[in-house]
Structures are given as structure tokens and as C-alpha cells.
Amino acid sequence: MPILYDFEKQFFHLTNSQISYVIGIEKEQYLTHRYYGRALPFYAGSTALQQIDRGFATNPDENDHTFSLNALPLETSTQGTGDHRISNYQIRSVNGSNITNFFYRDHKISSGKPELPGLPSLRGEQVTTLEITLYDAVQELEMVLLYSLYENQPIISRSVRFNNLGTETVFLENAGSMMVDLPTTNFDLITLNGAHTNEANLSRQPLHSGIQKIESSRGTSSPQHQPFLALADPSTDEFQGDVYAFHFIYSGNFAAQVEVEQYGSSRVQLGIQPENFEWCLAPTRSFQTPEVVMNYSTTGFNGLSQTFHQLYQQYLVPAAWQKQERPILLNTWEANYFDFHEADLLKQADLAKETGIELFVLDDGWFAQRNDDASSLGDWFENLEKLPQGIAGLADKIHQKGLKFGLWFEPEMISRNSQLFEAHPDWALQVPNYPLTEGRRQYVLDLSQTAVQDFLIEMLSSYLSTGKIDYIKWDMNRHLTEVGSLAFPANQQKEIPHRYVLGLYRVLEVITSKYPDCLFENCSSGGGRFDPGMMHYMPQTWTSDNTDALCRSQIQYGYSYLYPPIMMGAHVSPVPNHQVGRTTNLQTRGLIAMSGNFGYELDLTALPASEQEEITQQIAFYKEHRSLFQFGRFYRLQPANEFFATAWLIVNEEEAAVVYFNGLARPAVPVNYLKLHYLEDSAIYEDLTTGQQISGAELNHAGITIPRIKEDFATLLFHWKKY
Numbered sequence: 001m002p003i004l005y006d007f008e009k010q011f012f013h014l015t016n017s018q019i020s021y022v023i024g025i026e027k028e029q030y031l032t033h034r035y036y037g038r039a040l041p042f043y044a045g046s047t048a049l050q051q052i053d054r055g056f057a058t059n060p061d062e063n064d065h066t067f068s069l070n071a072l073p074l075e076t077s078t079q080g081t082g083d084h085r086i087s088n089y090q091i092r093s094v095n096g097s098n099i100t101n102f103f104y105r106d107h108k109i110s111s112g113k114p115e116l117p118g119l120p121s122l123r124g125e126q127v128t129t130l131e132i133t134l135y136d137a138v139q140e141l142e143m144v145l146l147y148s149l150y151e152n153q154p155i156i157s158r159s160v161r162f163n164n165l166g167t168e169t170v171f172l173e174n175a176g177s178m179m180v181d182l183p184t185t186n187f188d189l190i191t192l193n194g195a196h197t198n199e200a201n202l203s204r205q206p207l208h209s210g211i212q213k214i215e216s217s218r219g220t221s222s223p224q225h226q227p228f229l230a231l232a233d234p235s236t237d238e239f240q241g242d243v244y245a246f247h248f249i250y251s252g253n254f255a256a257q258v259e260v261e262q263y264g265s266s267r268v269q270l271g272i273q274p275e276n277f278e279w280c281l282a283p284t285r286s287f288q289t290p291e292v293v294m295n296y297s298t299t300g301f302n303g304l305s306q307t308f309h310q311l312y313q314q315y316l317v318p319a320a321w322q323k324q325e326r327p328i329l330l331n332t333w334e335a336n337y338f339d340f341h342e343a344d345l346l347k348q349a350d351l352a353k354e355t356g357i358e359l360f361v362l363d364d365g366w367f368a369q370r371n372d373d374a375s376s377l378g379d380w381f382e383n384l385e386k387l388p389q390g391i392a393g394l395a396d397k398i399h400q401k402g403l404k405f406g407l408w409f410e411p412e413m414i415s416r417n418s419q420l421f422e423a424h425p426d427w428a429l430q431v432p433n434y435p436l437t438e439g440r441r442q443y444v445l446d447l448s449q450t451a452v453q454d455f456l457i458e459m460l461s462s463y464l465s466t467g468k469i470d471y472i473k474w475d476m477n478r479h480l481t482e483v484g485s486l487a488f489p490a491n492q493q494k495e496i497p498h499r500y501v502l503g504l505y506r507v508l509e510v511i512t513s514k515y516p517d518c519l520f521e522n523c524s525s526g527g528g529r530f531d532p533g534m535m536h537y538m539p540q541t542w543t544s545d546n547t548d549a550l551c552r553s554q555i556q557y558g559y560s561y562l563y564p565p566i567m568m569g570a571h572v573s574p575v576p577n578h579q580v581g582r583t584t585n586l587q588t589r590g591l592i593a594m595s596g597n598f599g600y601e602l603d604l605t606a607l608p609a610s611e612q613e614e615i616t617q618q619i620a621f622y623k624e625h626r627s628l629f630q631f632g633r634f635y636r637l638q639p640a641n642e643f644f645a646t647a648w649l650i651v652n653e654e655e656a657a658v659v660y661f662n663g664l665a666r667p668a669v670p671v672n673y674l675k676l677h678y679l680e681d682s683a684i685y686e687d688l689t690t691g692q693q694i695s696g697a698e699l700n701h702a703g704i705t706i707p708r709i710k711e712d713f714a715t716l717l718f719h720w721k722k723y
């Protein structure tokens with residue numbers, strides 16, 4: 001059994017060939033954290049708890065002054081009984097107090113990975129799950145800590161379930177998904193932060209005393225912070241070193257924090273953000289928290305990323321899409337915005353077909369009076385002035401050309417200026433007597449209401465059941481305000497942020513399982529809700545509304561810490577670029593887009609013939625090597641320097657490609673011998689341009705000389721076939 005329970009010594013040892021995680025039971029009551037890291041053949045108890053009679057320490061056992069919850073490494077916090085560090089949960093009882101006394105009661109070890117009701121979570125094979133139940137006898141409450149250990153990956157997933165076995169309703173004021181006390185503070189804290197059009201910037205800072213926290217209170221996971229943190233040994237880099245990572249499978253408000261505490265340990269805690277949360281837990285009811293993925297690497301950040309990439313591709317995205325090749329798409333947004341007519345679209349589609357594009361995606365602007373962003377969200381019927389035969393007619397014509405057809409929706413939104421809002425003003429999120437705040441001139445539907453969820457399921461089904469839609473881009477373009485619901489009583493209003501997410505998950509679950517052949521792309525003004533929760537339903541995400549090649553080289557580099565290229569929509573767009581005004585050449589735009597989930601987003605009919613020809617060649621090249629770009633292993637080789645030069649490697653069993661982005665050209669560049677690190681040392685690789693044969697060892701350890709390039713933003717492709 002990969003999870004061992006030692007009754008004599010009172011500990012659990014979760015282990016596989018890569019990691020060990022040890023939990024102790026103290027005084028038959030408290031769960032302590034004893035070890036997390038490289039695999040141990042067995043755990044004998046070397047990490048004894050240090051028990052000293054300390055000043056100011058509170059002692060739950062009056063006969064033992066060396067025992068204090070404030071100093072012990074714990075697996076979950078306690079509440080009001082002496083653990084004063086950040087808390088993983090808080091319960092308000094019927095008498096208004098926040099005191100609980102959860103003690104170990106029993107545990108269960110079983111094989112398999114449980115699904116979490118109503119929530120996205122990892123699937124898994126060869127997984128063993130430990131459920132430890134803690135019990136508060138005063139209020140008859142259970143807190144169940146779930147740990148699922150993956151036998152073949154350095155992965156443990158964690159979550160918590162609260163069960164009310166008592167006779168009184170209690171209120172969960174905080175329901176975190178995991179916490180752990182690691183025994184050192186000598187870490188760098190790694191997070192991914194940003195903004196709309198500037199997502200996934202890596203931050204690396206040494207931990208310091210006190211609490212370091214990232215969070216979202218925007219109703220979505222947000223482009224501001226990825227629901228993720230990692231703690232790395234200060235010497236860790238892309239290629240070597242130890243790092244612990246924690247990633248939250250959730251799409252709403254979250255908090256991820258670390259507390260450096262007084263006696264030299266680091267408490268890590270992740271969960272739903274508590275300030276905007278409360279849950280009314282009536283007798284007999286349960287509350288299940290979302291899941292946290294814990295990933296541990298001894299081979300640096302690239303090692304960490306490889307585990308995430310493989311895990312998410314295998315056990316997070318819908319199983320049907322795990323190995324499914326993705327079509328090369330043309331999206332109409334940056335070509336047309338709201339201004340188009342079917343006749344223009346068909347011309348663009350003709351050329352798309354000629355160049356080799358496979359999927360034609362009609363973005364925003366196809367419905368009701370949607371000629372700008374001021375109206376019509378919610379009125380999901382075709383604008384017949386733009387599309388005389390409606391969506392069905394356009395889809396037929398696109399299909400007749402031999403292309404697949406995709407369509408944009410923003411289902412969660414409602415425009416003030418819409419028939420839907422006139423008919424159902426009560427369907428918007430709102431708080432009585434307060435005006436609704438607009439964002440991108442729209443309101444947000446109250447997805448906590450079953451009627452609203454059903455409306456969306458029915459509306460989307462009416463399109464998908466025609467069999468004419470091969471792809472849906474699911475957009476969501478504002479954050480939540482006035483997060484209240486007319487359908488719930490006052491004492492449940494703080495449930496609405498979480499109920500919104502649960503409602504969204506229900507709609508996604510129903511729609512994506514009813515139409516498994518439709519490819520769904522997640523989008524929230526680009527990467528505004530790029531998180532593993534959404535990825536559970538939709539296997540790819542529009543990475544950023546910033547399509548400039550330079551910016552994209554960095555945004556995709558940042559996201560690659562967690563997600564493989566196939567999950568990151570990346571399009572060749574017009575120049576000068578619409579977001580930053582920069583002009584980059586077509587080769588650069590092509591190679592940066594191929595390093596993600598490849599597509600185009602420009603008016604092909606407006607391009608000179610030479611560029612149409614270059615695009616045809618790009619597409620032919622990509623099709624020949626699609627399996628490398630979509631399913632190869634992606635390794636970061638060089639983070640952007642101050643001149644924005646950066647490089648990465650994509651490799652599979654047959655071939656290897658390095659994409660080198662030059663950034664700003666300079667006359668006196670230091671010579672760059674770029675080492676590839678991840679090829680097979682003993683294999684021979686043939687350079688597909690020069691025919692030169694080189695050993696993997698030479699490419700890995702001697703490297704390749706990057707030529708001096710006298711052009712800003714030029715990008716080079718080095719490409720080898722393996723013998």
C-alpha cells in the first residue's frame with residue numbers, strides 16, 4: 001500500500017518512488033506534519049517534535065506544559081485553542097463563537113481517486129486516498145481531510161469536507177482546502193501575477209517574516225494572480241533544485257498564502273478567499289472544498305512543469321481531448337471586430353481553406369443588435385442583417401468549404417440593453433437598493449439561480465444540438481460586483497460568490513458532457529480565468545488579448561510553468577499589432593503562435609499575396625510537425641533577458657525544435673551557446689536545415705551557437721530529426 005498507517009508509532013506515511021509525506025497523530029488527537037520531500041524507504045521518526053515549555057505558550061493539556069498548538073507543525077489549524085497562525089477554516093457556531101475542538105477520530109485508506117461533488121477535480125489511475133476524520137464532540141461536526149497520492153507522479157491532491165452531524169446550523173466562515181507547516185523558511189516564494197493583456201509574470205522573492213499572500217476577490221481566479229504558489233530552495237533554477245508547488249483547481253475567489261512563523265517554519269495555506277465567503281451548514285449537510293494539487297520537483301522548475309503538463313493533459317482536461325489533435329483555426333475578432341457581413345466572412349473562409357486552415361471561428365458580434373459592446377448580451381439569436389441565413393446557414397456554407405465551424409458566446413453576461421434584461425431583471429447579480437455597476441457595459445447573470453443555469457443549458461443546447469457547431473469560445477469579460485442574489489435569503493448572501501462558481505460548473509458539466517465532440521475554448525478577456533478548474537471542462541484557453549509576439553513570448557513562457565502549449569491559444573495577428581503598435585515579421589508571429597495552440601486572427605483577404613503564400617507554407621510546416629508542437633514536451637531554456645531574448649525547446653521521440661526569440665538586436669551581444677539539456681545524450685540528431693548530424697550529448701552540454709541577428713524581434717527555429 002502506498003499509504004501506510006503505523007498504529008504503534010501513530011503516523012501515516014504516504015509514499016511512492018518519488019515523494020514521501022508523513023503525518024503524525026499526537027496525544028491521539030492532533031494531526032502534525034512530520035515530513036514532505038524526497039521518497040524515504042521508511043519513516044522511523046527522526047523528525048521528532050521539539051517540545052519545550054515556551055513563554056506565552058498556551059497548553060491544551062494542563063499536565064503538559066511542553067505541549068502547545070502554537071508551536072507544533074500541524075496538518076490543519078485549530079480554532080480558538082492556541083494555534084495563532086493563519087487558519088485553514090473558521091466555523092461560527094449557533095452561540096456566535098468561533099471555538100471548535102476537532103480531534104482525530106478515525107481514518108480510511110482506499111484505492112482510487114474520489115470525484116468531488118459539483119466541483120472539477122483530477123481524475124487518476126493508481127491513486128490511493130487517505131481520509132482522516134477529525135471530530136468536534138461539542139457541536140458534532142466532522143472535518144475530513146482528503147489526501148490522494150498518485151503512484152507514478154510526485155503528486156498529492158488535497159481537499160476538506162465538513163459534515164454537520166449535529167442538530168444546529170453552523171456557518172463556515174472560512175473553508176480552506178489545505179494547509180501544511182513546512183519545517184524551514186529558507187525558500188523563495190514563486191507566484192504568477194499580471195493584468196489584462198499582461199498575464200503570468202513570474203515573481204520570485206525570498207520569504208520573510210509575516211504573511212505573504214496573493215488572492216482574488218473578483219469572482220474569478222483573475223489575470224492578476226494565478227491560483228498558485230511555489231516554494232523553491234533559493235538555489236533552484238530551471239534545470240535543478242527542489243521546489244514545492246500548490247495549484248488550486250478553482251475558478252472563483254481564492255487566497256494562497258504563506259506565513260513565516262516565530263520558530264522557523266512556513267505555513268502554506270490555500271482555499272476559497274474567506275472575506276467574501278460564508279456557508280450555512282445545516283444539520284445532515286456537507287460542504288466539500290475544491291481541490292489543491294501539490295507537486296514536488298527535485299529537478300528544478302522544468303521538472304515541476306513537466307509533471308503539471310502531463311498530469312493536466314492526462315487527468316484534468318476532458319478525457320476525450322487528452323490525445324486529440326487540435327485544428328488550426330482562423331478567428332474573426334482582430335480582423336473584423338463587430339463589423340462584418342456574411343459575404344466578407346465567406347471570402348475570408350475561402351482564403352482560409354486555400355492556406356490550409358481547418359476551423360473558421362466567428363467571434364463576437366453575430367447576434368441581436370451587437371454592433372458594439374453596448375448591448376445584446378443574453379439575446380442569443382442571430383443578427384439577420386449580418387447573417388441572412390443565420391448561424392445554421394453560415395455554418396452550412398463553411399462546412400461546404402471543407403472547414404469546421406466555431407462560434408463565440410459570452411453566456412454568463414447580460415446587457416442592460418437587451419431583451420433578456422427586460423424580461424428578467426432579477427436574473428442579474430444584484431443587491432437590493434444599490435445600483436448595478438457596469439463592466440465593459442454589461443452586467444453579470446446570477447448563476448447561483450437554477451433557472452439561470454437551465455436557461456444557459458437550453459440556449460447552448462439549441463445551437464449544439466444542430467450538429468453544426470464544432471467549437472465554442474466561451475468568453476467572460478468582467479469581474480463580479482454587487483455579488484448578491486434575489487433568490488437567496490439574507491443569511492446566505494455570502495454564499496453567492498461560491499454558488500456562482502458552482503452554477504457555472506454545473507452548466508459546463510452538463511454541456512460539455514452532452515456534446516463531447518465539440519471543442520471548447522475557455523476565455524476571459526484572454527487569461528482572466530485561466531485556471532485548472534476551467535481546464536477540467538475546456539481543454540484550451542485563449543491565453544491573452546495581447547497578441548503581440550514579444551509580449552506573447554513572455555506571457556506564454558510564464559503560463560508554461562503550469563500549462564503545456566496545447567492549452568494556450570496563440571494566434572498570428574495583424575501588424576502593427578492592435579494592442580501595442582509593434583511590427584514583427586510573419587515568421588516571428590508564426591513561431592510564437594506555433595509554440596502555443598496555433599491559429600490566425602487577421603483578415604487574410606487584406607494581406608499581400610506574398611504573405612498569403614508565407615502563411616500557406618507556415619501551415620503546411622505546422623501540419624507536418626503538429627504532433628511535436630501539440631504533444632511534445634516543452635522546456636524553458638532561457639528566460640527573457642533585459643533585451644527580451646528568450647528560448648525554449650519542444651521535443652518528442654522523433655524530433656526536437658528550439659524556438660529562439662531575439663528581442664532587441666544589439667551590436668555587442670555576448671556569445672550565446674544555448675544548451676538543450678533535455679535531448680537523449682546517446683541519440684544522434686540530424687539538423688533539418690543543414691543535414692549535419694550531432695549527438696544529443698553535444699547539443700545538451702556544448703550547446704548551439706545563436707548567430708548574431710541584426711533585426712529586432714526576429715525569431716529562429718532550430719529543428720532536428722532524431723535517429
Ligand code: DGJ
Nearest residue numbers: 333363364523525526545
Ligand atoms: C475578449 C476576448 O478575449 C477576445 O478574444 C474577443 O473574443 C472579445 N472578448 C470579444 O468581445
